[in-house]
Amino acid sequence: MQAILEFEKPIEELEVKIAELRNFATEKGIDLTNEIAILENRAREVKESIYSNLNSWQKVLIARHPERPNVYDYIKHLFTQFYELFGDRLYGDDPSVVGGIARFRGRAVTVLGHLKGKDTKENLARNFGMAHPEGYRKAMRLMKQAEKFKRPLICFIDTPGAYPGMGAEERGQSEAIARSILTMASLRTPIIAVIIGEGGSGGALAFGVGDRVLMLEHTIYSVISPEGYASILWKDASRNKEAAETFGITAQDVLKLGVVDRIVPEPVGGAHRDPEATAKSLGQAISESLDELLSTDPEILIESRYNKFRAMGQAYLV
Amino acid sequence: MVLDFFRKQKYITVQPESENRDIPEGIWVKCSRCSEILFNKELDHNHKVCLKCGYHFRVPAHERMEMTLDEGSFREMDAGMLPVNPLNLPDYGDKLDSAVKKTGLKEAVVTGEGSIGGYPVVMVVMDARYMMGSMGTVVGEKITRAIEAAAAGCKPLLIFSASGGARMQEGILSLMQMAKTVAALTRLEEAGQLYISVLTDPTTGGVSASFAALGDIIIAEPGALIGFAGQRVIEQTIRQKLPEGFQRAEFLKQHGFVDMVVPRPQLRAVLTGLLDLHLREEI
Ligand SMILES: [Zn+2]
Numbered sequence: 001m002q003a004i005l006e007f008e009k010p011i012e013e014l015e016v017k018i019a020e021l022r023n024f025a026t027e028k029g030i031d032l033t034n035e036i037a038i039l040e041n042r043a044r045e046v047k048e049s050i051y052s053n054l055n056s057w058q059k060v061l062i063a064r065h066p067e068r069p070n071v072y073d074y075i076k077h078l079f080t081q082f083y084e085l086f087g088d089r090l091y092g093d094d095p096s097v098v099g100g101i102a103r104f105r106g107r108a109v110t111v112l113g114h115l116k117g118k119d120t121k122e123n124l125a126r127n128f129g130m131a132h133p134e135g136y137r138k139a140m141r142l143m144k145q146a147e148k149f150k151r152p153l154i155c156f157i158d159t160p161g162a163y164p165g166m167g168a169e170e171r172g173q174s175e176a177i178a179r180s181i182l183t184m185a186s187l188r189t190p191i192i193a194v195i196i197g198e199g200g201s202g203g204a205l206a207f208g209v210g211d212r213v214l215m216l217e218h219t220i221y222s223v224i225s226p227e228g229y230a231s232i233l234w235k236d237a238s239r240n241k242e243a244a245e246t247f248g249i250t251a252q253d254v255l256k257l258g259v260v261d262r263i264v265p266e267p268v269g270g271a272h273r274d275p276e277a278t279a280k281s282l283g284q285a286i287s288e289s290l291d292e293l294l295s296t297d298p299e300i301l302i303e304s305r306y307n308k309f310r311a312m313g314q315a316y317l318v
Numbered sequence: 319m320v321l322d323f324f325r326k327q328k329y330i331t332v333q334p335e336s337e338n339r340d341i342p343e344g345i346w347v348k349c350s351r352c353s354e355i356l357f358n359k360e361l362d363h364n365h366k367v368c369l370k371c372g373y374h375f376r377v378p379a380h381e382r383m384e385m386t387l388d389e390g391s392f393r394e395m396d397a398g399m400l401p402v403n404p405l406n407l408p409d410y411g412d413k414l415d416s417a418v419k420k421t422g423l424k425e426a427v428v429t430g431e432g433s434i435g436g437y438p439v440v441m442v443v444m445d446a447r448y449m450m451g452s453m454g455t456v457v458g459e460k461i462t463r464a465i466e467a468a469a470a471g472c473k474p475l476l477i478f479s480a481s482g483g484a485r486m487q488e489g490i491l492s493l494m495q496m497a498k499t500v501a502a503l504t505r506l507e508e509a510g511q512l513y514i515s516v517l518t519d520p521t522t523g524g525v526s527a528s529f530a531a532l533g534d535i536i537i538a539e540p541g542a543l544i545g546f547a548g549q550r551v552i553e554q555t556i557r558q559k560l561p562e563g564f565q566r567a568e569f570l571k572q573h574g575f576v577d578m579v580v581p582r583p584q585l586r587a588v589l590t591g592l593l594d595l596h597l598r599e600e601i
Contacts, residue, residue, distance in 0.1 A: 165552060165555060165556055166556060166560070166564070169565055170573050173527070173545075173546035173547070174526040174527040174530075174531045174544075174546040175575055178496075178500060178526075178527050178528050181497055181501075181528065186507075201524075202484075202493070202496065202524055202527045202528075202546070205497060209497050209501070221493075222489065222493075223484045223488075223524075229486055233487070246405075246407065247405060247407070248489040248490060253490075254490050257404070257489070257490060259491070305501075306504070306505075309497045309501045310498055310502070312455075312491060312498050313402075313454075313455035313458065313488070313491040313494060313498075314459070316402045316404040316491070317399070317455065318400050318402055
């Protein structure tokens with residue numbers, strides 16, 4: 001682990017100790033199985049207690065964890081025969097959006113996702129997962145392709161938001177996001193969207209109009225970042241931790257507001273501690289959702305998708 | 319400037335008013351761009367466009383209805399829909415109260431039916447005075463109902479956007495209004511109905527990135543700020559000042575995202591012409 005979050009330190013300390021003990025046992029040829037088991041138990045307890053009492057800000061940190069599995073990790077674990085496809089056929093290729101075709105449990109599907117890097121170099125290459133218009137337009141091209149070939153569409157959402165830059169504005173960031181939402185709203189093929197990290201604002205929603213919208217357990221989905229919320233409403237970006245608790249951004253909050261369908265459990269300790277187990281859990285959830293959707297008539301599918309988004313917030317109207 | 323003020327007075331064509339004379343701020347207003355002192359009545363006659371520099375003042379929703387629709391044709395829809403506070407944020411309740419008091423509106427959008435040059439339309443007007451015209455649950459719902467009414471009643475849809483974007487105080491539900499309104503536009507598409515999107519100052523964030531960007535025809539008012547990201551956010555990201563005119567209506571047109579930039583005094587005529595082409599056959 002390179003990045004240890006402050007509240008994870010007790011877990012990390014125990015894990016280091018366990019590793020040391022193991023090395024020591026091998027080197028000296030002594031049996032420390034019992035001692036190691038005791039420590040492992042302790043580590044599990046500490047992990048469970050920390051991870052069952054996370055506050056919203058801690059969840060933000062886990063959702064943004066640099067080692068959190070990204071779309072490429074899920075592709076590796078969940079799909080076979082992945083062919084990445086590039087470019088929007090209009091301007092260029094956006095490396096912060098990954099898309100292609102692959103096989104999921106025997107079935108050909110289209111895969112899309114934002115891609116954050118795991119280190120600075122990768123992040124610079126991927127623009128920290130913040131897409132330009134060409135990223136959304138590449139995505140739209142692949143969405144239409146999925147429709148043409150009757151492939152289900154699976155979207156992995158993980159972005160701080162759409163990129164706020166000059167080129168992005170010149171090339172129509174607003175139009176690209178709006179049209180991506182429109183394209184998804186009327187796409188005649190099943191769509192599953194999963195928030196695997198950070199679901200930041202319009203840039204996330206551009207991939208988020210799914211028949212099923214899932215969130216991993218320690219992820220966030222928000223109209224603006226906690227930093228943005230604090231800086232605009234309180235004129236103080238340093239109150240981000242407080243903001244995180246305020247405006248309902250965790251998977252659990254968002255589920256309660258009726259915006260997503262399901263929370264997918266992560267292994268204790270978070271996805272970044274066990275990407276493989278996370279992928280397994282997510283694969284199961286995707287598979288279940290897909291089975292439901294594939295047995296639905298396409299006309300009914302689009303009608304239900306409409307009703308699903310039509311109902312957003314309606315429970316709160318007076 | 320003061321001299322200007324008195325000199326201009328001679329040429330004023332408005333009738334001498336008896337009622338507002340004793341309320342000075344009701345008589346004149348200073349142009350926020352060129353600082354010219356303008357008579358309110360004169361400004362109103364010029365569709366709230368500065369007579370000296372052409373600056374387009376922001377227009378309250380009901381005034382926009384009046385200046386755009388045929389006289390007496392407006393029938394408001396969902397007039398009674400009240401603002402909501404789904405996350406129960408204490409300071410949001412206060413903000414809503416003061417916005418209601420300040421504008422006399424219940425929410426940041428007014429919707430209804432009316433006619434332009436005799437052609438029936440469904441009309442949506444956002445009001446930037448009400449919490450920057452931000453879109454929360456109620457704004458999204460009213461706009462969605464208006465779009466659905468246009469689709470069901472086979473009437474063209476006109477949306478005048480004026481909004482800083484999604485309303486943060488309603489959290490993720492505000493973001494979802496983007497999906498809700500855009501999904502409703504698919505109904506209009508199926509019905510083969512015309513949608514004219516008019517972008518007024520400002521149209522940014524979640525509103526610019528949803529229904530506002532999707533008109534069959536997109537018109538912008540001169541000088542209107544239109545864009546996805548806020549200018550300060552962009553400047554902080556790229557660490558440089560933005561050039562003059564960036565994200566203004568003319569810039570959007572130059573980059574291919576707006577069909578026309580129409581000065582407000584000509585807007586009603588342009589809308590009438592477009593409606594005529596869509597609704598009346600000559601053969
Ligand atoms: Zn002026």
